[in-house]
Every structure is written in structure tokens, then in C-alpha cells.
Amino acid sequence: MIENIYRPFKVIISEIKQLSENVRLFRLKLDREIDYLPAQFFMLGVWGAGEVPISVASTSGRDPYIEFGIRKVGKVTGALHELKAGEAVWMRGPFGNGFDLKTAHGRDIIFVAGGIGILPLRALINHILMERHFFGRLFLIYGSKRPSEMLFSDEIPLWKEAGIDVILTVDIKDGLWRGYTGVVTEHIDRIKTDFREACSYICGPEVMIENTVKELSLRGMPDHLINISLERRMKCGIGKCGQCYHGIEYICINGPVYTYEDIKKRLALYGA
């Protein structure tokens, strides 16, 4: 018999944390060893509702559990939000390529997150902090719509302590907000680095990605050092269903991480 790669396995939720009004962090107890990379994803499912791709938010080799941050937007994410600690989710994975860290060795790194794009970047940041000595200075620009939608306000101080220069910005501020306002690209010049030598990891809504890439490029960052995690609709996660097909790529297996160089060469190939 051929191994059934569509068959999910059952995992028990040990803890659920409300990160914002519609984002919850699910911590799962694994009964098996699973290695994964930041920006890889799993298909998480509830029988009767379906399966959706969700990036890992925890860090392999550091955390003794696996975590996923899930924003409630529809049918399956809604069903996942109904679950309580002690109940089961069904998952399969990890899928996708994940962030490549080798090209970042010895360089300053700029992380740019928009909205729930912080989830895979959290996995990456915690991974990089584990191997801190390989990298140069670290910067994070993290933007959300409102202060109440900022995730990980309890972890950000730890990142600062570990030496990351953190810039927080919101579109719409409220009375208590003491960070910046405006979109992430407005704050790029607050970063003091040689952009021609630094590298970046970007995750967020597509418009934000587009504008950020443009700004970093303008400042001389080479295309192959700009890393982007893309989002597409995915049903299988293994290059069969075609839902994520774009340019010549099945984003689920060849991506979701691409350098700007790849994007120009492989995804916008021939302009289709």
C-alpha cells in the first residue's frame, strides 16, 4: 500500500490563548518527534469542516510543543476556534520549503511583519535568537491596523532585551498607543544599517509585501536577500490540487518562501 499523504493524525490541544479579538494561539502536545522550519506550514483540520494551511508559530529545537496562531475568517478557522483545550485537531505536515537562513549568516536582518504575518516571523525570530552568534544586528518593523490587534505584546519586550531593535506601528491609534503610526514602509529609514549588505524576511498582506520590497530594493538590498512568504489558497499542500498554482510554481511545495529574485524569475515568468 502507498502511504496516504492525505491522512491527518490526531493531536490534543493542551492550551489555548486569546492573542487578539479574533486570533487564538493553539498549543499542541505532540506524541511524536516532528522537525519543521519557520514558515513551513501544516494542514490543520476538523472533520466535517475541512483543512486549512497554517504556519507554525513555534520553534523546532526550542519549544517542547508545537503552536499555531489562527485568525478566525471562515468555515474551517471558525471550527478550529470552537475547539477547547483537551479536544483534538487533525493535522498533516510539515509542508513547504520554509525560510532559508544560510544566506543571512553574518548579515544584519530586517524582519517586516504586517498583521498576522507576525506568526511565522515569531517562529523565525525565536529560531534566530537560538543561534544569535551567526547573525549581525536584528531589526523588526511590525505593523497592524489597531493597537488591539498587535499580537505577542508579552513577548516583544523579551525580543528587545535580546537586542532586537523593534519598531511598532499601527494604522489607527487609540489613546494609550505609544508606538508609531502609519504603514510599515514609512519607518524603514529608522533602521540604521547598510541596506546593500543586509537581508530581510517579509510576511503579511500582498500589498504590504509589494511596497516593502520596492522600498528595500530602492535602498539597494539585493534581490536574493529579500525573503518573502506568500499566501495562496491551498487544499492539498503537496502539489496536486492546483489551487496554489501560480506562474510555474506550486506555492505549497516550491514555496511559500521565495526570494525577490525567484519571484521575478519564476512567478512573474512571461508576465502570466
Added chain:
Amino acid sequence: MIERFILDKNDLSYWLRQIRKNASLIAPVKSLVGDVVFESLEQIHEISLDHPLPPPSVKEFLFPQIETMFEYNGDEIKEIIDEEMRVVVGLRSCDASAIKIIDRFFAGETGSDYDMVHPNRKYKDPYYFSRRQNTVFISMGCNVPGAVCFCYNLGAGPFLDSGFDIQLIDLEDRYLVEADSEKGKGLVRRYDYLFRKVETGDLEDRFEALLSSISKFEKRIDLRETGQKIKNSMPDSFWQWVAERCFECGGCVYVCSLCTCFNIVDYNFSNQSGKRCRIWDTCLFKGFTEMAGRVIPQEKKEQRLKRWWFHKILYYPEQFKTFGCVGCGRCTITCPGHIDIATLSEKIMGWR
């Protein structure tokens, strides 16, 4: 090595009857309303081999339009794997060529450098291959190509040189039976008393039949040239022109021997039990790539059409070293807007 035999035409039905004792036999059958479709054969004499190509392709016997992947009941999960033995007879060279290509697709083996760039591509689809392992295809060479066919230009017909299970070549009073795969050879050897040795005259007749068939193609389509042209010089206005003619029916994709996109959907029987199914889907439908917040990466109809064309004619060759089309002409029969591969290729070559 291909093994060749001769089967007297009168013995075909006997052979099929024997085969049917161990497997379900699928063949082209004329339905009540006159359409020829692939169906499980109840009466051997109902087989209809002298017909134009049946509009639905044979892919549904490996990758059905809808199939159950799992049944669930609370925490109890049952995999539904179809292991029925099937022998499909009467498909054409283009169909057999298409199966060769989708075998590689579902195995995750492109057979190009693409594999090396992406070592984690090799996921094998268990639903497809459990059927594939238990199915033998007996395809027919075409002595008279249909008016819509252009397989010859794509190396997918009218006869095949290799890569099939069994190929039958009609030599008027007898069939030349060619077995290539082990499964195919087994199906001949088991009934070896029906077959006789091939003589030089038989091979000469095969050659004559092939030449005569090749001379009868009405359509000459060069997808390489079409590819060059859509890559370099077709304006947006052309794709808008195409979009105006597309009804978004998805017919071309459903009949296509090579289109394999699907969706996965859960159907509940009760609040604890149900089934997870996969269903054919198409990149030409607007909802295909829709994401949260109603973001649709390929929103405009012309973008979706362009993607389908680019996939088949430019990206397929890069990944699989072959076009995403075998020239069966099914989309020509099906498309109500006349923007099928053959018709539109001709249009593209004449566009200035």
C-alpha cells in the same frame, strides 16, 4: 521490449470475455441517446470501437469526478481506497499518452531538472496509484483520425511506439497486439492460445496503416510556434477578445485528458459522521483561488484564461518536457465559444 502478436478479429470478444472473469471491463458503448461513452461493459457485443473518440476522457477511471477519500465517525477514520481490478479497452493513443503524463504528475516526478531544484516534490498520490496499479489499458491506434484530432503533431498518436500497456492496431481482418508494460504482457500471456506469431507481412501492413493514417490528418497545429507567439507578442486586447468568448463553463477542463485540478470538501451525514471527498475543479472558475477577505489572485477572466494557456503550452514543457495537451481535440468538440486549443492556436498564428 515490446512483444507483438496477432489476434484474429473474431477472437477479440472471446479474449474480452475471459478478461472480464477477473476484472471489470470498461469500453466505449453507445448510450441510448447516441453518445459514445466509456462504461462498464454488460454485453460484450455492445462494444463500439469504430466510433470517433468518446467526448469524456478515460481519466475518470483513475481520477473520478468525485471520490470519497475518507469516512469519519467521531474519531474513527476510514480510508477509502479503490482497489478494483479494471481493464479499459478502446481508448485511443492520445488517451494512453495522457495517462503516461499524469502518471508522472501524480507521482511527483516531472522528469526534468525541476526535480533537482525541488527535491521535496515527490509526493505520490495514493488514490490515483491504487487505481493505476490495478488497471490495464488496451488502447487502439487510429487508422482514421477524427476531424478535430492533432495528436500527430504532439507525438501522441496516431500509433504509439512505447509507454502503453497494450496497443491494438487494426489490420482489417486481424489485430496486431503490442504489449509493452509487464501488466500488459501478462494479459496476453495468460491467454496465449488465442494469439499467433507476427510475420513480416504484418509489420509491413502496420507501416502502411500508419502512413495512411498520418496522411489523413486535417488539422496541423504546432504548439511550439503558438507558445513562442503567446510568450512574446500577444497583446492584452487578444486575451480580452478570448475572455469575451468564454462562458466559464469549465467544459474544456472536465473533458481534457490532462487537467487534474481538484477541490477537497467534507460532507456531513450527521453532526459526527460524514465523508471527505475530492472533486474536479478548474482554474477557469473565479472562486478557484479565492482567499480570505475575498482576495482573488487571478480575478479577471482573461487572467484565468491566460494562466490555463500558459500552463499547458509554456510551463508544462518546462516541467515535464511535453505539452499539457495531447491533441485529442475534446475541447474543440466541447467549447461553445470556439476558444479551444486547436481553434485558438490557429487564431493566434494568424493574429497581427
